[in-house]
Amino acid sequence: DAKTTQPPSMDCAEGRAANLPCNHSTISGNEYVYWYRQIHSQGPQYIIHGLKNNETNEMASLIITEDRKSSTLILPHATLRDTAVYYCIVRDGSSNTGKLIFGQGTTLQVKP
Amino acid sequence: DGGITQSPKYLFRKEGQNVTLSCEQNLNHDAMYWYRQDPGQGLRLIYYSQIVNDFQKGDIAEGYSVSREKKESFPLTVTSAQKNPTAFYLCAVRTSGRFGTGELFFGEGSRLTVL
Numbered sequence: 001d002a003k004t005t006q007p008p009s010m011d012c013a014e015g016r017a018a019n020l021p022c023n024h025s026t027i028s029g030n031e032y033v034y035w036y037r038q039i040h041s042q043g044p045q046y047i048i049h050g051l052k053n054n055e056t057n058e059m060a061s062l063i064i065t066e067d068r069k070s071s072t073l074i075l076p077h078a079t080l081r082d083t084a085v086y087y088c089i090v091r092d093g094s095s096n097t098g099k100l101i102f103g104q105g106t107t108l109q110v111k112p
Numbered sequence: 113d114g115g116i117t118q119s120p121k122y123l124f125r126k127e128g129q130n131v132t133l134s135c136e137q138n139l140n141h142d143a144m145y146w147y148r149q150d151p152g153q154g155l156r157l158i159y160y161s162q163i164v165n166d167f168q169k170g171d172i173a174e175g176y177s178v179s180r181e182k183k184e185s186f187p188l189t190v191t192s193a194q195k196n197p198t199a200f201y202l203c204a205v206r207t208s209g210r211f212g213t214g215e216l217f218f219g220e221g222s223r224l225t226v227l
Contacts, residue, residue: 046215046217099170100216102154103154104153
């Protein structure tokens with residue numbers, strides 16, 4: 001599975017959009033990009049995933065560059081409850097193990 | 113997640129003792145996982161099971177054991193052979209999806225402290 005690189009921390013003002021970047025320059029054609037977040041002392045929560053096209057759900061949007069070497073998770077109107085560690089993960093979609101490799105993630109601090 | 117129950121939430125153990133962490137799910141999914149998290153670190157995979165009566169080692173299986181006798185249950189035993197067992201343990205299930213792209217749903221975790 002490809003390795004991802006994320007900034008260790010970011011700040012965002014409450015009510016503004018939070019844009020969390022992720023580099024995955026060695027991603028292969030059948031690897032998906034997943035995003036999870038973890039609020040302190042809780043289990044991680046799935047946010048969104050995608051392969052090539054941009055994706056949107058009720059929580060966030062995922063923008064994947066055309067060459068697929070990087071992506072951005074967008075929280076359109078960040079709230080204080082969005083303060084968490086955000087993990088970007090890539091995984092082979094044809095693999096049947098379902099194994100996800102979690103890195104260090106980005107700690108997002110939403111400030112009033 | 114209400115469909116995944118981990119117990120106990122907090123556990124204290126003396127050195128040399130084995131301890132078993134419970135993970136039960138009512139989501140009817142086949143694949144289940146155990147991860148370990150140390151303070152300020154990401155998650156690391158201990159064991160996973162794709163189907164009843166079958167399981168595979170993850171990246172840090174030494175000192176741990178699992179069983180999968182029922183679809184709903186995937187208990188993890190932390191043995192005395194695990195050198196540094198104090199950690200936050202997370203159980204997860206994977207939803208079905210085309211090409212296995214289903215997401216993981218996690219329980220609330222069990223925090224083990226060795227005294």
